[in-house]
Amino acid sequence: MRNVLDRIGDKWTMLVLMALAGEPRRFGVLLRMVPDISKRMLTQTLRLLERDGLVTRHVFATTPPSVEYRLSPLGLSALEPLHALAQWADANFATIRASRARYDDGLARTDP
Amino acid sequence: MRNVLDRIGDKWTMLVLMALAGEPRRFGVLLRMVPDISKRMLTQTLRLLERDGLVTRHVFATTPPSVEYRLSPLGLSALEPLHALAQWADANFATIRASRARYDDGLARTDP
DNA sequence: CGGTATCCCAGTTGATACTG
DNA sequence: CAGTATCAACTGGGATACCG
Numbered sequence: 464m465r466n467v468l469d470r471i472g473d474k475w476t477m478l479v480l481m482a483l484a485g486e487p488r489r490f491g492v493l494l495r496m497v498p499d500i501s502k503r504m505l506t507q508t509l510r511l512l513e514r515d516g517l518v519t520r521h522v523f524a525t526t527p528p529s530v531e532y533r534l535s536p537l538g539l540s541a542l543e544p545l546h547a548l549a550q551w552a553d554a555n556f557a558t559i560r561a562s563r564a565r566y567d568d569g570l571a572r573t574d575p
Numbered sequence: 576m577r578n579v580l581d582r583i584g585d586k587w588t589m590l591v592l593m594a595l596a597g598e599p600r601r602f603g604v605l606l607r608m609v610p611d612i613s614k615r616m617l618t619q620t621l622r623l624l625e626r627d628g629l630v631t632r633h634v635f636a637t638t639p640p641s642v643e644y645r646l647s648p649l650g651l652s653a654l655e656p657l658h659a660l661a662q663w664a665d666a667n668f669a670t671i672r673a674s675r676a677r678y679d680d681g682l683a684r685t686d687p
Numbered sequence: 688c689g690g691t692a693t694c695c696c697a698g699t700t701g702a703t704a705c706t707g
Numbered sequence: 708c709a710g711t712a713t714c715a716a717c718t719g720g721g722a723t724a725c726c727g
Binding site: 464467468469471472473474477513514515516517537540541543544545547548549550551552553555556558559562563566567 | 576579580581583584585586589625626627628629649652653655656657659660661662663664665667668670671674675678679
């Protein structure tokens with residue numbers, strides 16, 4: 464189970480999964496959708512998701528070639544708990560930011 | 576939001592949070608509960624959770640001193656989506672393992 | 688007991704360049 | 708377009724030692 468959570472919890476997986484929600488996307492589109500991800504990391508993340516069976520890869524023999532990635536049913540099912548988490552994060556973002564500011568301020572005032 | 580998700584998605588946070596579910600725990604207990612975590616990492620994780628307001632720290636002036644950590648209401652609320660995710664991981668662990676094996680086997684057979 | 692301070696290596700990532 | 712290859716830089720985190 465650690466293995467599964469580790470994959471989902473890595474820096475890019477969740478973002479990629481969410482970028483694939485709804486529609487299948489092409490490589491280049493994903494690259495533009497996920498902020499700051501590099502080709503290298505996008506490729507790696509997609510391969511790992513494919514390996515885990517969360518994403519499927521479809522190559523179209525056009526020129527230039529286009530490759531589409533889409534969520535498998537398993538990948539789709541993962542989106543539910545992931546959305547719940549994202550919603551939680553979104554709902555409590557401000558609170559957490561405030562808590563951080565208070566904490567950091569507390570350190571700053573007692574130390575210098 | 577990335578900042579929030581990054582914290583939750585790191586190697587230890589989720590494990591520590593879940594170890595704190597239900598009861599408050601002392602430092603040493605957490606150290607033993609979370610497999611393979613070091614003092615250094617446990618301390619760091621707890622500080623970050625405290626900073627984010629998910630965990631509160633309570634010092635008891637006994638000898639030797641004891642320190643208890645407990646989930647704040649915010650931390651408690653985080654547990655819900657986290658449990659949903661853990662349940663998903665648990666439910667699909669076998670499927671994913673199988674997918675990985677199939678994928679790795681496919682690579683192994685076509686390459687050597 | 689519950690930390691903090693250092694050191695340091697291994698693995699991850701970003702940049703860059705090249706290819707089918 | 709959709710990758711792969713290579714290499715340097717950065718960083719997480721383990722090991723270890725010491726402190727209140």
